[in-house]
Amino acid sequence: MAFHFEIIKGDSHSQARLGRIETSHGALTTPAFFPVGTQGTVKSLTPEELVEIGVEGILGNTYHLYLKPGHETIGRLGGLHRFIHWERPILTDSGGYQIFSLAKLRKITEEGVTFQSHIDGSQHFLTPEKVMEIQRALGSDIAMVLDECIPYPSSHEYVKASTRLTTLWAERCLKERRKDDPAFFGIVQGGMYRDLREESAGDLTRMDFQGYAIGGLSVGEPKSIMQNVLEWTAPVLPENRPRYLMGVGTPEDILHAVMQGIDLFDCVLPTRNARNGMLFTSKGKISIKQARYAEDPGPIDEACRCYACLNYSRAYLRHLYLANEILSARLNTIHNIYYYMKWMKGIRAAIQEGRLAEFYKAQISQMNEAPSDGAMYHQTAAC
Amino acid sequence: MAFHFEIIKGDSHSQARLGRIETSHGALTTPAFFPVGTQGTVKSLTPEELVEIGVEGILGNTYHLYLKPGHETIGRLGGLHRFIHWERPILTDSGGYQIFSLAKLRKITEEGVTFQSHIDGSQHFLTPEKVMEIQRALGSDIAMVLDECIPYPSSHEYVKASTRLTTLWAERCLKERRKDDPAFFGIVQGGMYRDLREESAGDLTRMDFQGYAIGGLSVGEPKSIMQNVLEWTAPVLPENRPRYLMGVGTPEDILHAVMQGIDLFDCVLPTRNARNGMLFTSKGKISIKQARYAEDPGPIDEACRCYACLNYSRAYLRHLYLANEILSARLNTIHNIYYYMKWMKGIRAAIQEGRLAEFYKAQISQMNEAPSDGAMYHQTAAC
Numbered sequence: 001m002a003f004h005f006e007i008i009k010g011d012s013h014s015q016a017r018l019g020r021i022e023t024s025h026g027a028l029t030t031p032a033f034f035p036v037g038t039q040g041t042v043k044s045l046t047p048e049e050l051v052e053i054g055v056e057g058i059l060g061n062t063y064h065l066y067l068k069p070g071h072e073t074i075g076r077l078g079g080l081h082r083f084i085h086w087e088r089p090i091l092t093d094s095g096g097y098q099i100f101s102l103a104k105l106r107k108i109t110e111e112g113v114t115f116q117s118h119i120d121g122s123q124h125f126l127t128p129e130k131v132m133e134i135q136r137a138l139g140s141d142i143a144m145v146l147d148e149c150i151p152y153p154s155s156h157e158y159v160k161a162s163t164r165l166t167t168l169w170a171e172r173c174l175k176e177r178r179k180d181d182p183a184f185f186g187i188v189q190g191g192m193y194r195d196l197r198e199e200s201a202g203d204l205t206r207m208d209f210q211g212y213a214i215g216g217l218s219v220g221e222p223k224s225i226m227q228n229v230l231e232w233t234a235p236v237l238p239e240n241r242p243r244y245l246m247g248v249g250t251p252e253d254i255l256h257a258v259m260q261g262i263d264l265f266d267c268v269l270p271t272r273n274a275r276n277g278m279l280f281t282s283k284g285k286i287s288i289k290q291a292r293y294a295e296d297p298g299p300i301d302e303a304c305r306c307y308a309c310l311n312y313s314r315a316y317l318r319h320l321y322l323a324n325e326i327l328s329a330r331l332n333t334i335h336n337i338y339y340y341m342k343w344m345k346g347i348r349a350a351i352q353e354g355r356l357a358e359f360y361k362a363q364i365s366q367m368n369e370a371p372s373d374g375a376m377y378h379q380t381a382a383c
Numbered sequence: 384m385a386f387h388f389e390i391i392k393g394d395s396h397s398q399a400r401l402g403r404i405e406t407s408h409g410a411l412t413t414p415a416f417f418p419v420g421t422q423g424t425v426k427s428l429t430p431e432e433l434v435e436i437g438v439e440g441i442l443g444n445t446y447h448l449y450l451k452p453g454h455e456t457i458g459r460l461g462g463l464h465r466f467i468h469w470e471r472p473i474l475t476d477s478g479g480y481q482i483f484s485l486a487k488l489r490k491i492t493e494e495g496v497t498f499q500s501h502i503d504g505s506q507h508f509l510t511p512e513k514v515m516e517i518q519r520a521l522g523s524d525i526a527m528v529l530d531e532c533i534p535y536p537s538s539h540e541y542v543k544a545s546t547r548l549t550t551l552w553a554e555r556c557l558k559e560r561r562k563d564d565p566a567f568f569g570i571v572q573g574g575m576y577r578d579l580r581e582e583s584a585g586d587l588t589r590m591d592f593q594g595y596a597i598g599g600l601s602v603g604e605p606k607s608i609m610q611n612v613l614e615w616t617a618p619v620l621p622e623n624r625p626r627y628l629m630g631v632g633t634p635e636d637i638l639h640a641v642m643q644g645i646d647l648f649d650c651v652l653p654t655r656n657a658r659n660g661m662l663f664t665s666k667g668k669i670s671i672k673q674a675r676y677a678e679d680p681g682p683i684d685e686a687c688r689c690y691a692c693l694n695y696s697r698a699y700l701r702h703l704y705l706a707n708e709i710l711s712a713r714l715n716t717i718h719n720i721y722y723y724m725k726w727m728k729g730i731r732a733a734i735q736e737g738r739l740a741e742f743y744k745a746q747i748s749q750m751n752e753a754p755s756d757g758a759m760y761h762q763t764a765a766c
Contacts, residue, residue: 040702318452
């Protein structure tokens with residue numbers, strides 16, 4: 001599969017860079033955010049809607065698709081793009097995170113991972129090679145090598161052994177790589193330990209991956225750790241390869257990470273929170289179920305031009321949410337993804353125009369001053 | 384509100400008629416089928432999607448909207464059309480059916496109905512005048528007078544008293560009618576008794592309603608009763624007023640009723656069954672969850688041009704259904720409503736071109752010959 005990354009412009013005050021990734025399914029401008037389509041659908045939306053909102057790529061979960069409907073079925077039906085009617089780039093993860101967070105009775109050996117399906121308890125054995133085969137059948141544009149996602153907190157000893165296993169698995173992947181494969185990314189692990197993060201990043205950099213992911217974050221660790229890990233890791237990674245921060249995050253997290261040199265993001269935050277009635281606005285987050293919106297004729301956000309904001313009142317959206325209507329999930333999801341796409345567009349424009357530092361100051365101070373209606377993120381740790 | 388009905392063409396072999404209803408929110412061609420938007424949304428779809436599928440009017444449930452978010456709230460927000468972003472005709476029922484089927488501890492007196500909400504147990508009292516006031520606040524184009532929906536089976540004595548009460552309530556409504564009101568329809572009751580159906584139809588016909596509904600069907604009675612009731616009732620109703628068969632039904636039921644002279648229909652059948660994975664096709668009903676579709680690359684129906692059939696395989700739709708994905712409800716609902724709209728269009732074209740008898744023969748024999756995969760209607764009685 002075709003894969004090419006180029007940096008269009010670097011930022012002079014930070015590590016941020018504006019870039020472009022070409023794939024067999026079209027191009028992406030980076031920094032980019034990929035909405036999550038866990039089971040072969042970005043929950044509640046059609047591909048046409050995603051395109052209209054400005055989404056350039058989506059993430060599919062290898063673990064979920066392997067279990068249901070099965071990568072072989074998807075392969076026989078022409079691959080994931082055709083199966084789900086999405087013609088643009090697809091990034092798939094390695095399943096490591098879901099085996100860690102969803103599956104039961106995990107047993108990890110050097111050979112691979114044995115686990116029980118969270119759906120029906122059936123037993124499965126995944127190796128680095130098998131995970132490549134699954135992503136090949138899916139026809140992903142960007143694929144991840146198998147990693148062990150490490151719980152937080154874990155001892156230095158445990159993290160050291162686990163990270164070396166992930167590195168070993170990465171080597172095995174490289175050996176198995178075929179000409180028409182997706183672009184495989186190595187995943188930097190190392191927990192919250194500087195030496196191990198640097199070692200992992202260094203080891204993987206010496207291998208020729210088409211991109212590098214930073215994993216093992218958003219597993220319940222304090223916010224400051226993410227910042228530290230990025231500071232230790234990003235500088236070690238090769239300049240000319242895309243860097244992907246897995247499972248992150250809030251708009252603020254993304255902006256911080258972009259300034260550390262990250263190019264790609266994915267997170268369930270905008271979509272999952274939409275379904276829980278939490279909406280992003282230019283004046284802070286709101287929780288649409290609140291009584292104060294019962295007869296509010298205004299849109300979610302006066303500054304937003306998404307389909308939900310152009311056509312529906314907060315009062316109606318509150319009614320749909322409380323009535324548990326499917327249209328609630330749709331309209332809220334459209335709005336939140338639109339917000340994220342606008343956010344990424346703003347970041348890219350700021351890098352392009354050499355004003356990322358100003359953008360950062362203006363946005364962060366506005367976020368800090370935003371009046372809150374008490375809206376809270378739902379399960380951010382499970383991104 | 385504007386309301387005008389004209390018959391464009393009658394059928395020479397049956398009582399069927401092609402007609403046109405003009406309302407303040409645009410025109411409808413009859414025979415017409417209204418998808419049900421119980422809580423101010425046709426479950427899972429946007430108004431734009433409904434328009435694209437060819438829907439000309441939808442039904443809203445007075446009982447549900449009165450309880451949540453409340454007719455006064457909807458009124459203050461500019462009426463139901465504006466609240467839900469639907470600019471075409473809206474028909475609202477009287478709430479009688481839901482009070483009968485959903486509410487608890489009903490008590491009916493000549494003055495009105497006392498009942499407990501199925502949501503929170505709160506007590507409510509609705510009179511014929513109050514039901515008019517609710518539908519006025521909603522801004523319905525076509526509204527129903529309060530009726531008592533009679534359980535099946537009921538004694539002649541009970542049905543007689545109940546039907547007379549419905550007639551009495553209809554008289555009270557007429558007295559309260561204002562110039563700008565929706566077009567109010569009287570509702571013929573009378574259970575499965577010929578004398579009472581004829582009496583009810585005759586009494587209401589002597590009052591000047593803008594249309595006539597036939598109620599009290601789809602309450603668990605055998606299929607043959609519907610046919611009998613239509614034969615007794617329709618001929619008594621005035622030729623120059625639209626006739627509405629409430630809560631009906633299957634495509635076959637609709638075709639039979641059109642041939643008895645019915646102009647309007649509504650039913651949850653296409654939408655509710657879509658959410659349960661039952662899909663209508665030109666070769667019979669199918670149940671999308673069946674294993675035989677696991678790797679079926681074809682569309683739901685080769686003969687269908689709906690968005691779901693043009694872009695997705697049965698295999699993907701089965702996967703979405705089994706994975707409990709919201710997109711499953713959307714795509715299935717689009718397909719089933721499209722099927723109903725095409726069905727109504729076929730009926731109208733057949734009347735227009737004087738070949739309804741041939742249409743009937745061809746369609747019914749095709750339905751009888753269709754191979755079944757065992758798909759069953761879900762809860763048809765609760766239309």
